[in-house]
Amino acid sequence: MGQTLYQKIYQSHVVGQLNASTDLLYVDRHLIHEVTSPQAFAGLKQAGRPVRRPDLTFATMDHNVSTQRRSMDAAGETSRKQLEALAENCDEHRIPLLDLTHPDQGIVHVIGPELGLTQPGMIIVCGDSHTSTHGAFGALAFGIGTSEVEHVLATQTLPQQRAKTLKIEINGSLSAHVTPKDVILAVIGKLGTAGGNGYVAEFSGSAIRAMSMEGRMTLCNMSIEMGAKAGLIAPDDTTIAYLQGKEHAPKAEHWEAAVSYWQSLYSDDDAVFDQVVTLDASQIKPQVSWGTSPEQVIAVDQPIPSAESFSESSKQDAARRAYEYMGLEPGQRLTDLAVDVVFIGSCTNSRIEDLRAAASLVKDKKVAAGVRALIVPGSGQVKRQAESEGLATIFKDAGFEWREPGCSMCLGMNDDRVEAGQRCASTSNRNFEGRQGRGSRTHLVSPTMAAAAAIAGRFVDITTGDWA
Amino acid sequence: MNPSIHPVFASGLVCPLDKNNVDTDQIIPKQFLTSVSRDGFAEALFYDWRYLADGSPNPDFVLNFPQYQGANILLSRANFGCGSSREHAPWALQQYGFQVIIAESFADIFYNNCANNGMLLIALSKGNIDSLFTRCSEGPQQWQIDLKNQEIRFGNNAALGFDIDPDIKQRLLSGLDFIGSSEQFAPQISDFEQSRKTSQPWLG
Numbered sequence: 001m002g003q004t005l006y007q008k009i010y011q012s013h014v015v016g017q018l019n020a021s022t023d024l025l026y027v028d029r030h031l032i033h034e035v036t037s038p039q040a041f042a043g044l045k046q047a048g049r050p051v052r053r054p055d056l057t058f059a060t061m062d063h064n065v066s067t068q069r070r071s072m073d074a075a076g077e078t079s080r081k082q083l084e085a086l087a088e089n090c091d092e093h094r095i096p097l098l099d100l101t102h103p104d105q106g107i108v109h110v111i112g113p114e115l116g117l118t119q120p121g122m123i124i125v126c127g128d129s130h131t132s133t134h135g136a137f138g139a140l141a142f143g144i145g146t147s148e149v150e151h152v153l154a155t156q157t158l159p160q161q162r163a164k165t166l167k168i169e170i171n172g173s174l175s176a177h178v179t180p181k182d183v184i185l186a187v188i189g190k191l192g193t194a195g196g197n198g199y200v201a202e203f204s205g206s207a208i209r210a211m212s213m214e215g216r217m218t219l220c221n222m223s224i225e226m227g228a229k230a231g232l233i234a235p236d237d238t239t240i241a242y243l244q245g246k247e248h249a250p251k252a253e254h255w256e257a258a259v260s261y262w263q264s265l266y267s268d269d270d271a272v273f274d275q276v277v278t279l280d281a282s283q284i285k286p287q288v289s290w291g292t293s294p295e296q297v298i299a300v301d302q303p304i305p306s307a308e309s310f311s312e313s314s315k316q317d318a319a320r321r322a323y324e325y326m327g328l329e330p331g332q333r334l335t336d337l338a339v340d341v342v343f344i345g346s347c348t349n350s351r352i353e354d355l356r357a358a359a360s361l362v363k364d365k366k367v368a369a370g371v372r373a374l375i376v377p378g379s380g381q382v383k384r385q386a387e388s389e390g391l392a393t394i395f396k397d398a399g400f401e402w403r404e405p406g407c408s409m410c411l412g413m414n415d416d417r418v419e420a421g422q423r424c425a426s427t428s429n430r431n432f433e434g435r436q437g438r439g440s441r442t443h444l445v446s447p448t449m450a451a452a453a454a455i456a457g458r459f460v461d462i463t464t465g466d467w468a
Numbered sequence: 469m470n471p472s473i474h475p476v477f478a479s480g481l482v483c484p485l486d487k488n489n490v491d492t493d494q495i496i497p498k499q500f501l502t503s504v505s506r507d508g509f510a511e512a513l514f515y516d517w518r519y520l521a522d523g524s525p526n527p528d529f530v531l532n533f534p535q536y537q538g539a540n541i542l543l544s545r546a547n548f549g550c551g552s553s554r555e556h557a558p559w560a561l562q563q564y565g566f567q568v569i570i571a572e573s574f575a576d577i578f579y580n581n582c583a584n585n586g587m588l589l590i591a592l593s594k595g596n597i598d599s600l601f602t603r604c605s606e607g608p609q610q611w612q613i614d615l616k617n618q619e620i621r622f623g624n625n626a627a628l629g630f631d632i633d634p635d636i637k638q639r640l641l642s643g644l645d646f647i648g649s650s651e652q653f654a655p656q657i658s659d660f661e662q663s664r665k666t667s668q669p670w671l672g
């Protein structure tokens with residue numbers, strides 16, 4: 001019987017068997033940031049353990065940084081302490097760090113791929129759940145907790161148990177203005193936020209093959225929102241072309257060997273998945289989340305569902321609670337909802353392609369009166385690229401704030417927050433209660449849907465063309 | 469109490485939190501993640517639910533009910549612990565006093581994080597969870613969690629069995645050192661690195 005891509009990667013990283021169902025796997029790349037690492041370093045110090053492979057470890061500052069000024073103290077005293085702790089720990093253990101002065105600093109899941117640190121066939125971990133993003137390259141990438149961060153720092157390995165495998169096959173072409181963000185929101189709407197629990201999800205099909213690396217990253221990024229341990233996409237020519245010439249990609253003398261290895265990374269035709277789901281890309285419309293869980297999502301032209309439309313009582317209760325928190329009623333039209341804030345950013349949608357898509361809708365238009373609109377590029381590279389292509393000027397002329405890279409309003413750990421009761425069209429990945437600030441009301445959308453909402457001052461169906 | 473010499477992992481008062489998809493942003497909101505220490509998170513647990521905007525306790529939130537003060541077993545619904553990988557969530561639950569969480573299902577990263585902190589997470593079918601909530605609606609509950617025999621005991625000889633991964637069970641019962649047990653594989657790790665250098669030299 002053939003093997004799935006997940007099984008191939010897992011198998012090739014087994015260092016030993018810890019006990020009946022737990023293997024010790026080798027970690028090829030360990031990404032760290034300021035929020036989930038300080039206690040791990042403190043643990044190492046306490047036990048007198050060194051970092052085994054600082055050369056396979058890579059750090060950035062992203063969650064807690066100000067996106068207004070490049071200064072460690074710009075987001076408050078406790079943030080400064082945390083950033084300083086990271087800098088000290090990296091210095092002590094000789095771990096490369098992209099600090100606030102580095103031109104390539106950015107969100108960990110944006111810079112990993114962009115610097116070529118993310119490569120097919122690797123096992124990549126980071127103390128952050130959206131590590132699933134890196135699965136877009138055919139790497140097995142997943143988020144870990146701080147105890148595990150400490151474990152990886154000490155041993156470069158991690159105990160793991162085999163996950164089940166889920167194939168999500170998406171064929172057909174996407175309609176105009178429909179993006180990978182809409183695809184993944186539609187998938188989560190279908191499978192639910194726990195639908196992927198215990199699984200590694202591999203995306204395949206013609207719609208996936210047609211996607212850019214940026215689009216694939218958006219897809220894998222949000223696979224954690226359906227509970228999947230990781231998202232995976234087999235590497236292909238698009239992957240290889242993306243990686244060529246990247247700073248940390250295999251050097252010329254190893255390039256061909258690396259590529260031929262990468263080309264062996266796919267699920268065999270006769271591999272058996274524990275579950276298979278198929279979707280028709282042409283049926284997917286722009287999506288907007290209406291509730292406080294990513295599974296509470298609908299196409300922009302649908303009314304907000306009634307509680308009774310859900311079969312399970314728990315989902316009915318969740319819907320009722322969401323109406324109250326979000327200030328909505330069943331039957332309401334999303335296109336009648338005014339937005340107060342628009343956030344384009346986060347590790348889901350802050351890459352150059354996202355900004356290009358948003359700019360194409362914004363060009364020669366103005367942000368609606370009363371709307372606060374913010375663009376936070378994912379990294380220094382994205383920011384420079386957008387500036388050189390003239391996108392930054394388009395945004396600024398339209399009335400958007402143009403910021404420095406960081407996580408920003410995705411989780412509001414810095415000073416970028418949505419106020420209580422405000423409605424935000426956000427390209428991020430979580431619409432949980434209070435995620436963007438206490439009482440904030442988040443609607444998850446694609447960059448084009450967010451840009452259109454900024455211009456119109458409300459949600460619009462961009463596929464109809466008559467909204468602007 | 470040392471669980472290795474006593475079959476009962478925990479016993480005590482149960483707090484029912486009747487919600488699906490309790491996410492880690494709710495368990496501990498981001499403003500408490502700026503700490504560089506591992507302690508001091510008990511007050512932050514369920515902060516936005518537990519306290520009103522003026523900082524006073526929310527009388528409508530179950531954790532604040534007088535009958536649940538001192539609870540060390542938490543009962544909830546499906547997909548508990550979804551969302552961010554922040555280990556601050558298990559730290560906050562544990563520091564508040566919860567040793568055991570019983571729910572229909574748990575998010576993967578959260579489950580591992582809890583196990584790595586010596587907390588026991590018990591997943592049960594929806595039907596069983598429903599019946600446990602029914603028990604709780606009849607009055608405050610004191611249960612015994614017998615990990616060795618994989619049983620929740622309700623008193624009067626009534627009990628409910630549960631499944632648990634044998635490796636996790638072993639770790640919880642013997643309190644094995646997480647990093648220490650992997651460090652015993654140091655020679656294999658070195659061998660692996662050696663052969664990786666030859667077969668995939670670009671990886672470093």
Ligand code: SF4
Nearest residue numbers: 130346347407410411
């Ligand atoms: S952008 Fe948001 S989801 Fe992504 S790493 Fe930062 S905080 Fe997490």
